[in-house]
Amino acid sequence: MNILGIETSCDETSAAVVCNGQVLSNVVSSQHCHSAFGGVVPELASREHERLIVSITDFAVTEANITKNELDVIAATAGPGLIGAVMVGLCFAQGLAYSLGIPFVPINHIEAHIFSPFINEGDSHQHPEGSFISLTVSGGHTLLSVVAQDLSYEVIGRTLDDAAGEAFDKTGKMLGLPYPAGPVIDKLAEKGDTSFHKFPRALTSQSQTSKSYFGNFDFSFSGLKTSVHTWLQKQTPQFIELHLADIAASIQWAIVSVLVEKTILAARSRGIKTVSIAGGVSANSTLRKAMKDACDKHSIFLHIPGIVYSTDNAAMIATLAGVKLTRGMKAEHCYNVAPYASFAAGARKAGLK
């Protein structure tokens, strides 16, 4: 079954073809028009998607070595995301499905991130045995969920303010780094000292009594942001420039250590032996290594997506559509874009929409 996936929820225009759980093509075009603004400008994002969606889709189909007439299903992100951006992909995908006379499957973007570590494992293997803990860390979300074998979800923790990706991007902006700052901090930190300055870690064992800490899987990164801001104000530009790598490493470790600590705590408290990480921040090299070390220490099995499947991509949209169809989900038309389709609010039971 050839499934075309379309992803346009934010600033990546992507199309992919997945056949029986194997990725045949995955074309991703990242928008660079936002870097001057320090964040994504929604109107510019929609226009860029509209400009590129046809050619990116053609490219993905050609790369897969098939023709459009050989497509069996089309899937697209229906939310959450920027409303205009989601609409471009959703309307285009449904129009194409309608013209080809094939079914359409709407997909929740965050649910697709959660399944990204299992891309390329084949339709029948795209879920570990039993439940697993998913840490989903992206530009807009930071969630800890228990994912059951039947694809139902229980969100047990979420950020109370900024997402982990935002923490990277906003503190990076304070350091004068381009948007998105996450990958730049990751690179800079390779040569930095994580213990150069200890920035605060909210809602962790260090900041709370053991009573309020255990069982609290929520995150908070706004205090870190304020702390970086006030600390930087006290430093000279020369000092900041000289120690940029050390500062980046210290900020990164303040974020990563919290993510690792909470994830392991969640797995241990639930007695779950499988963990996965997903979303753009799961591309972070320090998070990948620290999570692996912590999982090894506690005999927990870790699933990590390939780097190209960490940030937004259409392979994860097509892959999840395949998993859902294999499990009996019916294709349906989707006329409602869900820009704020909060994963956290809507995902406590099966049937994310």
Ligand SMILES: Nc1ncnc2c1ncn2[C@@H]1O[C@H](COP(=O)(O)OP(=O)(O)OP(=O)(O)O)[C@@H](O)[C@H]1O
């Ligand atoms: N190597 C890295 N280290 C840290 N952060 C990274 C890295 N690579 C990407 N990111 C961060 O990942 C985020 C983008 O991830 P993603 O594309 O999944 O988010 P999004 O789609 O905008 O948000 P959402 O998925 O919540 O709708 C950005 O904040 C970016 O800085």
Ligand SMILES: [Mg+2]
């Ligand atoms: Mg995303």
